[in-house]
Amino acid sequence: MIPRYSRPRMAAIWEPENRFRIWFEIEAHACDAQAELGVIPAEAARAVWERGRFEVDRIDEIERETRHDVIAFLTNLAEHVGPEARFVHQGMTSSDVLDTCLAVQLTQACDILIEDIDEVLAALRRRAIEHKHTVCIGRSHAIHAEPTTFGLKLAGHYAEFQRNRERMVAARREIATCAISGAVGTFANIDPRVEAHVAAKLGLEIEPVSTQVIPRDRHAMFFSVMGVVASGIERLAIEIRHLQRTEVREAEEYFAPGQKGSSAMPHKRNPVLTENLTGLARIIRAAVIPAHENVALWHERDISHSAVERVFGPDATIALDFALARTARVVDQLVVYPERMRANLETGGGIVHSQRVLLALTQKGASREDSYRLVQRNAMEAWHGRGQFLDLLKADAEVGRYLSPEEIAAQFDLGYHTRNVDTIFARVFGANEGRVT
Amino acid sequence: MIPRYSRPRMAAIWEPENRFRIWFEIEAHACDAQAELGVIPAEAARAVWERGRFEVDRIDEIERETRHDVIAFLTNLAEHVGPEARFVHQGMTSSDVLDTCLAVQLTQACDILIEDIDEVLAALRRRAIEHKHTVCIGRSHAIHAEPTTFGLKLAGHYAEFQRNRERMVAARREIATCAISGAVGTFANIDPRVEAHVAAKLGLEIEPVSTQVIPRDRHAMFFSVMGVVASGIERLAIEIRHLQRTEVREAEEYFAPGQKGSSAMPHKRNPVLTENLTGLARIIRAAVIPAHENVALWHERDISHSAVERVFGPDATIALDFALARTARVVDQLVVYPERMRANLETGGGIVHSQRVLLALTQKGASREDSYRLVQRNAMEAWHGRGQFLDLLKADAEVGRYLSPEEIAAQFDLGYHTRNVDTIFARVFGANEGRVT
């Protein structure tokens, strides 16, 4: 992933240093287990831990000759360990190291992503509670529908990111397995207890059946979940982009002093962060189908998945880490304009209350069809700017047959629309946030 | 989905009859709750259950005029229920009905898909146990690697389908929610207890925050899981296609008497079922990205997701149901040729035992590099048909410095490779299947 969308902690997971560190641990733990089983001398295992070292440059150098990265690593390791190095990797195959290492890297990545989601959740929660009662118009089809609150909007995104957190936790379980099963996964040359030992040391589960490789349906799920999280980011980003548009302007990304919006138009403050998040969502989702295509490896394994994972393993996790962090910051710093929300809500002369009037009419005995017709007639007038909806209704004789002017006016109460906000907040944030803010 | 890939039970879920039946139940249960709350008369709720009926053709007719399906349904319902019909749907919005109905349909679909997976599992289990000790060559990169058993191959697929079953169960939870929250999801016009009642009656959870619609991240996960299951089908299909190829012919799809393989070449028996499964996997996966794109609806909702779900809701579930059933049947009826497996295994004059020889050499004190060189030298001779690997090794003086002819021959024992099959089977099928077969 390009530096622009990379953060150091996530990027470090995919650096050679970290990869070889994990390889070393896998090999060294495996030696311990082999020594315990009496397969190799205990001194050999000790020697690996004591003298085992590697140099990234040296490994690269050897790989240029052998064209095989694990052999290059083992060769370099042997240069430090000495003759006992011949006991390293015994009975194992390259995939045992590579796939178990990838499992460790993905769990490391996952841990960061879960922390990232927690920051998104914290920001959403804080701002949701802050704006729990900030009334704004709810829109379906981008058309004014009925009032809601800005806090409720954010609570909906909070609930979605809670689900995303659970999915990410489940995805972590999916990919946190260890395979040390040798060529074609039969444990012919290595005792299954070696795998169990290494797994336990690395915090992984054993892979029930590895066919030399850890099966790629696990990774397909992992990338799918990243795609769903990215889509959740996109939903929030698009909400903010809409709210920031000139005609709506109910919220704005924080605009740093000194920041320039446009080289040509100095007044512009563009939602560039959330537009960027929209683009990043496309990038992260791009990895989903290749990950699915990786599942159907030939027989016990081929290596076609490798290029995909070398590229999209880092790229998707790094981009998602960046996107989540940006999302948290955007929400945290979002500039909210409650007065604009109120002003937009009142556009249209109160027709957002049309559904309540409709219900009041039916409750007074008008048929549903008649009620609909009466309300639509007056709503359309108000919509086209030919009067306030409330006034028009009061002046409509047919409406007057069912509702008095006072009864009509009573339907125009905003509090009516927000009276269940506490209930919904309690569902999302627990009982306390439902009751008190 | 075209009839060729449809099975009646799954297809019926997506028929208008089932959809309107669910709509009716949602409305009628909602009336019960509304009556219980005193919002509508108890007789109205009773009238709905007693006189409520609908006709698909009549609804279509009304929809052609109103261009709104829920209004058309309610109008038709009112034709049967009479004046009490005005209490139906009170405080609700179309999406309450549509999205809750989709949740019910998807859970119904999910139940069938889980049953389908169970049939795949049953077939895989039976055949895996049958061939637990049927030795065959394991292949990496489609090149002979080391021996495994055909049962072990199937056990790997079984383990994958077990995971797929769990994912499908989780996906069912994802989409099994009910939303009866009215316009923009504020419960302004309807008590949250109505939602709770309908949810309980339909076997669904309540949706914590619905913004008129049930959030589409749930459906994105559901379609993603279907994509992963389809990819698992593809992996199995490709294995069988490989095994059936003329040069391998270790297994074959069952070929019915009277079936013709080719209009031109009468001897041909083609793996057309598994090729078809490969294609179906592409079709099912095609729904994943559109489902992700559906997540970012505008504000409280737009209707762009609807077309995608109208098409891919049925298409993906129907295709996956068909594909799973076909997979189960292919596995169940697969013709296996153990003697061909053995013959293929022995091609190459025993070089599949090279890794064991390598280990034996290192254990006798040869360096890893020397061992590798010695084994490769002789393996390459055997590979090119210039002698049997065993004979070549025995004749190699440098090898002879470490291993006696008897020690070399001891590395050529097939039983060595299969001695941990019981352990792996126990991991997958439980302790009994591991121990006894």
Add this chain to the structure above:
Amino acid sequence: MIPRYSRPRMAAIWEPENRFRIWFEIEAHACDAQAELGVIPAEAARAVWERGRFEVDRIDEIERETRHDVIAFLTNLAEHVGPEARFVHQGMTSSDVLDTCLAVQLTQACDILIEDIDEVLAALRRRAIEHKHTVCIGRSHAIHAEPTTFGLKLAGHYAEFQRNRERMVAARREIATCAISGAVGTFANIDPRVEAHVAAKLGLEIEPVSTQVIPRDRHAMFFSVMGVVASGIERLAIEIRHLQRTEVREAEEYFAPGQKGSSAMPHKRNPVLTENLTGLARIIRAAVIPAHENVALWHERDISHSAVERVFGPDATIALDFALARTARVVDQLVVYPERMRANLETGGGIVHSQRVLLALTQKGASREDSYRLVQRNAMEAWHGRGQFLDLLKADAEVGRYLSPEEIAAQFDLGYHTRNVDTIFARVFGANEGRVT
């Protein structure tokens, strides 16, 4: 494709009747060529044309037994033709019939799609010329930027659909090839002149190398182009959805009398057609990757592509036909509100003219940095409603050092922004539309 998104003419292409009709023509033309070459008797070829008939039901019946559609068709054909039928299909293989038939169907589909695009073009052209000088605000990042005209917006979409037309014409060429080359494509059993004859009769080119199948890179391109066209529909749909939103309301989909926007909120007029087009674009694009995955068939062919084409061949072309027709109608009937466009343009007190002021300042000798600072300072005040931009600039002493009040006011002329509209129109619609409207 479901009936809701199907139009009869395109759907008919994919009906069995049309498919078997094309099969018949392929076989009958092939017989003519074979007779001409002296391979089969001339009377046989004549008999095929004279007595050749088929019944869809009968073919289905035979296929249920033989499980092979081409054999079923030939059997049914033989029932009508009699003994001469043994000369039919001689030297050919099923794929010769199937793939050449698909080529004919796709060219038929393509012809309709090109006509559809022509209708979109006609509607865009008419409305573009109508609104060539209808001034509205141009928006980048959904933030007001500088004035443009509504006609210019439509001209941009027109130019895109012109490109889409060219792409579709190129895609038609891609898939309009005929293969009658027999098993594995060697012409072992059939003279290449038969292929040339059938190709000429069907209006196709010969396929230079068919490996039993017509290579699927052609179809991958065809589906890719459909995806690009769908994305162009989406762009236009999203423009309209934005323009219709309550706060913008510069244009609206035509709303038929009697149409109901919402079961709950009678005032609503939602952009449901363009939201639907957005969803349809996702559906059409879904076929792109499966079509790419279809390219890599095994060796001379496998049948995995077939399911994908059986489903997405009809689905994507039918959905695109429907979407294009809907697009044409939406554009044709679009209700445009020039006065709203003008009102939105004037929101912000004239800061859309900030770039012109910036340029005027630099032309009077202010440095670019100073000019930017001066303009931004006043634009921000106006943006936050603390005065009209023009007044603020006039009152700014530092600005006054470079520009007189008259010079400032001269930058606020809308005509300045539209003076090159003719030039752009001439590029798109030709010289006449550029000059006169």
Add this chain to the structure above:
Amino acid sequence: MIPRYSRPRMAAIWEPENRFRIWFEIEAHACDAQAELGVIPAEAARAVWERGRFEVDRIDEIERETRHDVIAFLTNLAEHVGPEARFVHQGMTSSDVLDTCLAVQLTQACDILIEDIDEVLAALRRRAIEHKHTVCIGRSHAIHAEPTTFGLKLAGHYAEFQRNRERMVAARREIATCAISGAVGTFANIDPRVEAHVAAKLGLEIEPVSTQVIPRDRHAMFFSVMGVVASGIERLAIEIRHLQRTEVREAEEYFAPGQKGSSAMPHKRNPVLTENLTGLARIIRAAVIPAHENVALWHERDISHSAVERVFGPDATIALDFALARTARVVDQLVVYPERMRANLETGGGIVHSQRVLLALTQKGASREDSYRLVQRNAMEAWHGRGQFLDLLKADAEVGRYLSPEEIAAQFDLGYHTRNVDTIFARVFGANEGRVT
């Protein structure tokens, strides 16, 4: 893209140095045109060319403050050019620079990709002609069908890459456009002749309607074509992977001396290059849908496309360049085993000739159904190893009613299958290659 899959020449296109170099040229050419039009002083234009310089580090430094890359570049440029720098970029907007620059970069990339394809074509042509008459079995469904030649296989890939070349040339035309049209694309502040001048200087066409940005349907096509090319690489890669599998071994990737195939199994020579190409195809295709999603920018433009292009612009072109070069090399160095091809062909005792026997039977008056039955009966016996197909046919009395033993034997001539190879080669490589080799 990671270094492993990058080649320097393509990577350099995407380096900051090249990007800023192109920016400089755009600005400087624009100054020339502005000077020619009298908008800016001629000395200013000269000063830009004479003193214009930039430093990547300095631009980065400024961008960290302004958060706007074009402004940072212009500021750095001004540091060198001096006061005349205020005439640079006049009337232009950032997108004019960015999008025109991207067009130049993509045409540069395209030129390399076309060269790469030419190398693939050269390799395919050379090997196709070399193996024009190397007979091997053709396979449908991976089942032996009828004989073909290895040269014919390669000729089919050659024809596909010829099409890919044409597509790439067309894609180059798609993206080779220049936009210098100012904010929202109206040319309000810049004369269209500036655009025409810059376009001509850079070898681009003018963009008929740019809405500040060059429309993204062009890029969607470009990425789609890259996806199709990648799929063509995958098809060739999968062919080779199949041919290299142990049981087939008709061809092998070149294996360098010293290269190690497996850390555990020294005899292995794996088709790792073509497996890698299979994975790279997935990576390149991954960019297709994001590029389609980029089309529907909001109004005159948003910036969501930018992240996608920053990542996939380099990644997809670099990966495709690498993949094409690898493909050319794999084909060029492919080790072909004609004797294995012949041996595989003869497996099955001659049943590959079944279609010819079938035709001979029908020509002697047997009904198609009878012929099919007779051939299938004997083919199945041979298939199951119960005799040679030729012997079985001769011994079949019912066959003997139509064909003498000599007539049967005459159907077993391999030359029969290859007699049209010249004709096909002439189609692909021109008349000379058809006639003489």
